Amino acid sequence: MECPVCGEKSYPVATVRGTTTLFGAGAGGYVAATAGGQTGATIGTLLCPGVGTLIGGALGILIGAASGAVAGNTVGKLIDENVIRGYRCGSCSYQWRV
Numbered sequence: 001m002e003c004p005v006c007g008e009k010s011y012p013v014a015t016v017r018g019t020t021t022l023f024g025a026g027a028g029g030y031v032a033a034t035a036g037g038q039t040g041a042t043i044g045t046l047l048c049p050g051v052g053t054l055i056g057g058a059l060g061i062l063i064g065a066a067s068g069a070v071a072g073n074t075v076g077k078l079i080d081e082n083v084i085r086g087y088r089c090g091s092c093s094y095q096w097r098v
Contacts, residue, residue, distance in 0.1 A: 004096065010087040013095065024079070028072020029065045036064020047068035 003010050039062020044052035086097045 001088055001092055003087075003092060004093045006089060006090055006092045008091040010089045013086045013088045022076070024059035024072040024076025025069045026072065026073075028075065029069035032068020032071070033061045036060035036062075036068075042066075 001010050002008065037057045037060045038082070041053050041057035043060075044054070044056020046052075047056070086095055088095045
């Protein structure tokens with residue numbers, strides 16, 4: 001991207017990338033773990049009531065949290081790159097957001 005002031009090459013500047021990505025991963029992991037635990041417990045109850053409910057719920061939480069964290073991390077990165085990211089000119093040090 002070119003600087004709107006001097007026309008030279010600019011570089012992306014990410015100021016809060018870690019915060020947004022972490023928030024996205026945490027929120028996604030929590031939501032998916034909750035739903036995964038309920039689904040796993042239901043399936044476990046159908047297969048083997050009692051022990052199956054516990055094992056199914058635990059596996060559902062683990063799988064749900066992992067997949068939700070990955071999805072949330074991806075959404076957080078997209079927000080960082082497309083909404084929050086700013087640019088800085090290498091020549092005149094002008095900073096702006098797109």
